Amino acid sequence: MFEQFARRYANELDMTMRRIVDTISDNVPELGVMVRYPLGWVDEHNQPYSGATGKRIRPLFLLLCNEAAGGDWREALYAAAAVELLHNFSLIHDDIQDNSPTRHNRPAVWKVWGQANAINAGDLLFALSYSALHQLTSSGLSSAVVLKIWQIFNQTNLELTRGQHLDMSFEQREKVSVDEYISMITGKSAALLAACAQIGSLIATRDEALADKYAEFALNLGIAFQIRDDILGIWGDPSVTGKSVATDILSKKKSLPVLYGLDKSQRLGDIYRREPMRETDVEEAVEELQLLGAKDYTRTIEAEYYQRAVEALQQANPQGHAADWLYQFVDILFNRSY
Numbered sequence: 001m002f003e004q005f006a007r008r009y010a011n012e013l014d015m016t017m018r019r020i021v022d023t024i025s026d027n028v029p030e031l032g033v034m035v036r037y038p039l040g041w042v043d044e045h046n047q048p049y050s051g052a053t054g055k056r057i058r059p060l061f062l063l064l065c066n067e068a069a070g071g072d073w074r075e076a077l078y079a080a081a082a083v084e085l086l087h088n089f090s091l092i093h094d095d096i097q098d099n100s101p102t103r104h105n106r107p108a109v110w111k112v113w114g115q116a117n118a119i120n121a122g123d124l125l126f127a128l129s130y131s132a133l134h135q136l137t138s139s140g141l142s143s144a145v146v147l148k149i150w151q152i153f154n155q156t157n158l159e160l161t162r163g164q165h166l167d168m169s170f171e172q173r174e175k176v177s178v179d180e181y182i183s184m185i186t187g188k189s190a191a192l193l194a195a196c197a198q199i200g201s202l203i204a205t206r207d208e209a210l211a212d213k214y215a216e217f218a219l220n221l222g223i224a225f226q227i228r229d230d231i232l233g234i235w236g237d238p239s240v241t242g243k244s245v246a247t248d249i250l251s252k253k254k255s256l257p258v259l260y261g262l263d264k265s266q267r268l269g270d271i272y273r274r275e276p277m278r279e280t281d282v283e284e285a286v287e288e289l290q291l292l293g294a295k296d297y298t299r300t301i302e303a304e305y306y307q308r309a310v311e312a313l314q315q316a317n318p319q320g321h322a323a324d325w326l327y328q329f330v331d332i333l334f335n336r337s338y
Helices: 002-021 029-036 057-068 073-097 109-113 115-138 143-170 178-205 208-235 256-264 266-272 279-292 294-316 320-334
Strands: none
Touching: 002 029, 002 057, 002 073, 002 115, 002 320, 029 115, 057 073, 057 178, 057 208, 057 320, 073 109, 073 115, 073 143, 073 178, 109 115, 115 143, 143 178, 178 208, 178 256, 208 256, 208 279, 208 294, 208 320, 256 266, 256 279, 256 294, 266 279, 279 294, 294 320
């Protein structure tokens, strides 16, 4: 299903993004390589790259919501490009802040060119995202609608940085509440998805009330999606998720099941304070989470957010084959295998 609607939009989205990136001055060629590299177009030597890259879920989702709201998705291409450029800016900076050496199974930008250059490349992607958004001024949209889109985009940037700050601060704290965690993933994970749905539907209809309903749908979907990732990070099938179930525990990630467990169990807190944590500690931690009912608790919270998402989507009343794809998209995310 994803591949079906991705094929519908992907080529023109890619061409739109390339037009924006091609505005970079030719007299600094290495900077252009640093920007095209994370987008998956070239390798570090500026040679065409054909390996796995990001799936462009967010911009494709924006175009899908636009079409489901009755729009011509081609009118939303520059907004979709802006979202993807902004997302890649955040990934470059996140990799530095998290000291993560890889992204999409190859070295992160900072590992190839150093942290200072990577920060600069991320800043350039941030600037290019606004260059893409500016193209909406010549798209036939009213000034009021364009200004509203700029407001949504700006507020989303604030949410992204707020969420990232909370995520980093949680690493230094022993106690984090469930409410604080939901607030963090709302900013870091769900806000950009909500902006995609809101902007896409607003371009289609010029109806702010309807666009708000699409945003509500996507915000709750984004929160539920992250919570499902938390479940998969502990109880997922490695052949499906592509990573060991020990990864989140070994890294002492404060995911929702773990936060629930830490609030209920001194034993789990003692395990998490062990240095270094070994495989036997991971097994003990998972056993304790099972005894506490952490998985069932987390699934209940996830289901609540998915239900909110579905209700908001029903109220938005999407139409046509794009509506079918949206509902299928929700079902697929909710039924990702453990």
